[in-house]
Amino acid sequence: MRIVIVGSGSIGMLMAFYLSKKGHNITLLTNRDEQAFRLKDKGLHIIHHDQQIEVVTVHAQTLLTYTNEESIDVAIVAVKSYQVEQVLTTLQELNVKSILFTQNGMGHTDLFPKVEKEELSVAVIEHGALRINDYTVHHTGVGQLRWSYVRKKDNDVQVMFGNREDSLFPIQYEQNWLKMLERKLIVNACINPLTALLRVKNGELVENQHHKRMLRAVFNDVMEVLKFEHHEELWVHLCEICQRTALNRSSMLSDIEHNRQTEIDSILGYLMKKADQEQYQSNLLTFLYHSVKSQEEF
Amino acid sequence: MRIVIVGSGSIGMLMAFYLSKKGHNITLLTNRDEQAFRLKDKGLHIIHHDQQIEVVTVHAQTLLTYTNEESIDVAIVAVKSYQVEQVLTTLQELNVKSILFTQNGMGHTDLFPKVEKEELSVAVIEHGALRINDYTVHHTGVGQLRWSYVRKKDNDVQVMFGNREDSLFPIQYEQNWLKMLERKLIVNACINPLTALLRVKNGELVENQHHKRMLRAVFNDVMEVLKFEHHEELWVHLCEICQRTALNRSSMLSDIEHNRQTEIDSILGYLMKKADQEQYQSNLLTFLYHSVKSQEEF
Numbered sequence: 001m002r003i004v005i006v007g008s009g010s011i012g013m014l015m016a017f018y019l020s021k022k023g024h025n026i027t028l029l030t031n032r033d034e035q036a037f038r039l040k041d042k043g044l045h046i047i048h049h050d051q052q053i054e055v056v057t058v059h060a061q062t063l064l065t066y067t068n069e070e071s072i073d074v075a076i077v078a079v080k081s082y083q084v085e086q087v088l089t090t091l092q093e094l095n096v097k098s099i100l101f102t103q104n105g106m107g108h109t110d111l112f113p114k115v116e117k118e119e120l121s122v123a124v125i126e127h128g129a130l131r132i133n134d135y136t137v138h139h140t141g142v143g144q145l146r147w148s149y150v151r152k153k154d155n156d157v158q159v160m161f162g163n164r165e166d167s168l169f170p171i172q173y174e175q176n177w178l179k180m181l182e183r184k185l186i187v188n189a190c191i192n193p194l195t196a197l198l199r200v201k202n203g204e205l206v207e208n209q210h211h212k213r214m215l216r217a218v219f220n221d222v223m224e225v226l227k228f229e230h231h232e233e234l235w236v237h238l239c240e241i242c243q244r245t246a247l248n249r250s251s252m253l254s255d256i257e258h259n260r261q262t263e264i265d266s267i268l269g270y271l272m273k274k275a276d277q278e279q280y281q282s283n284l285l286t287f288l289y290h291s292v293k294s295q296e297e298f
Numbered sequence: 299m300r301i302v303i304v305g306s307g308s309i310g311m312l313m314a315f316y317l318s319k320k321g322h323n324i325t326l327l328t329n330r331d332e333q334a335f336r337l338k339d340k341g342l343h344i345i346h347h348d349q350q351i352e353v354v355t356v357h358a359q360t361l362l363t364y365t366n367e368e369s370i371d372v373a374i375v376a377v378k379s380y381q382v383e384q385v386l387t388t389l390q391e392l393n394v395k396s397i398l399f400t401q402n403g404m405g406h407t408d409l410f411p412k413v414e415k416e417e418l419s420v421a422v423i424e425h426g427a428l429r430i431n432d433y434t435v436h437h438t439g440v441g442q443l444r445w446s447y448v449r450k451k452d453n454d455v456q457v458m459f460g461n462r463e464d465s466l467f468p469i470q471y472e473q474n475w476l477k478m479l480e481r482k483l484i485v486n487a488c489i490n491p492l493t494a495l496l497r498v499k500n501g502e503l504v505e506n507q508h509h510k511r512m513l514r515a516v517f518n519d520v521m522e523v524l525k526f527e528h529h530e531e532l533w534v535h536l537c538e539i540c541q542r543t544a545l546n547r548s549s550m551l552s553d554i555e556h557n558r559q560t561e562i563d564s565i566l567g568y569l570m571k572k573a574d575q576e577q578y579q580s581n582l583l584t585f586l587y588h589s590v591k592s593q594e595e596f
Binding site: 197198208210211213214217221281284286291293 | 495496506508509511512515516518519522579581582584585588589591592
């Protein structure tokens with residue numbers, strides 16, 4: 001299949017590698033000319049968990065110069081949540097059948113009604129991936145890619161992911177896209193702002209008993225807002241993720257350490273809006289939101 | 299009057315100086331032999347706001363070796379809140395007419411029923427004072443000393459404080475001791491844990507707009523627990539204190555920086571117990587409590 005991936009950070013490169021290995025025709029759309037040149041010149045490199053390096057050939061071009069005559073089967077949007085709106089404007093004009101979003105948080109879901117494509121889906125990526133340079137991604141932890149249809153037409157996304165099991169890149173279909181995103185939102189809302197505030201790795205949140213109580217307080221407040229059932233099952237899930245990614249720095253902590261904009265608006269901003277609609281005053285989420293905002297300098 | 303001051307940190311030394319200037323017979327009770335020796339040897343030094351130094355003569359002794367035959371008019375308890383229980387045991391055996399407590403928070407109020415003295419009062423000290431060494435205190439900011447009777451008998455405390463106005467050490471009598479302590483508690487609960495978590499001076503909490511929103515979130519949660527009226531008047535009061543003490547490090551921040559135990563149990567611990575009694579789940583106060591506990595290493 002012909003696939004374009006918009007955004008060539010760690011997630012964009014990771015998906016480009018595994019989809020290329022499945023035999024798809026991949027084009028990575030970059031922000032900078034230089035990155036497109038390097039990806040074409042050097043090939044896309046992946047460093048596996050066991051430090052083995054593998055290289056695949058990909059097409060690459062900047063998003064702004066890209067045009068297509070032949071139809072694209074799937075466009076994967078792998079930019080940060082706050083860049084989605086801008087990318088969509090460009091994407092609407094391209095000959096694309098199906099769009100898949102991979103963002104954290106829920107901010108981008110507000111844009112779904114504006115997407116003029118008949119097939120639309122979302123994915124959450126529970127992998128550890130670290131961008132090393134313009135053409136190399138380090139796959140630090142194997143997790144799941146979960147995905148779900150928001151609107152279904154020709155099964156393009158299903159065909160793209162295929163049926164074969166891949167132990168390094170397992171793929172899981174989910175029935176309810178909203179519940180799937182909200183479940184990921186809970187994880188992001190609990191882990192990301194707290195690691196950014198305390199400047200600790202994910203594992204610290206469950207290894208230190210006081211930090212674990214802080215994590216639980218945030219979790220309780222998120223549950224109040226989302227009115228989720230099965231609290232304790234979710235709490236166990238959250239703690240397991242902290243343990244499994246113990247040595248990782250969360251994306252939000254990493255963004256703050258590198259003076260990049262964070263995805264706080266798409267994560268806690270969404271929850272605060274939801275709390276507001278239900279006239280619930282969430283002092284802790286407001287507190288956490290501003291603790292991240294006060295650290296953002298980009 | 300014969301006055302003993304138990305505890306010779308910044309507040310104990312500050313009160314000893316100004317009460318000595320009023321002509322009272324002051325004995326400072328210390329924890330260490332060495333401090334008692336130095337206070338007697340060098341005299342009690344105060345560095346005023348304008349850097350002028352003044353010295354007064356005081357008696358000094360360790361609490362454990364102190365006994366008295368003549369009656370003490372007032373014993374001022376100026377130790378940290380978590381030391382009060384232990385000090386009280388010693389104090390009960392002495393010939394003391396009236397006791398005045400000066401602690402932050404509300405933890406010590408639970409002990410009031412056990413105090414076997416007929417006159418009992420409390421004070422809140424809104425001064426900036428910094429202990430420089432065993433016999434020197436720096437009076438960094440002039441504020442108010444507010445006090446109130448919990449149980450009244452012979453007016454000993456009233457006589458001790460006197461009627462004369464003192465521009466460097468103004469004294470204000472308050473009718474309602476509980477409201478007075480709770481008002482101070484609100485200030486301590488909002489400023490202390492937040493400055494300790496963020497590691498900032500008091501002024502930062504109102505100068506940075508995001509920190510101010512965090513302060514407001516804490517304030518809202520404290521108001522929920524205490525069910526105080528006149529919120530906005532108190533909020534203005536809180537912001538004014540941050541401004542007036544802008545360059546100060548809060549006692550809690552200072553305790554953490556010097557690896558000392560903090561007064562968190564007497565401040566947020568009290569509020570959490572109160573919230574619990576009223577079946578209000580205060581996620582933010584729980585969060586803040588554990589953020590301080592996780593930093594305590596003493």
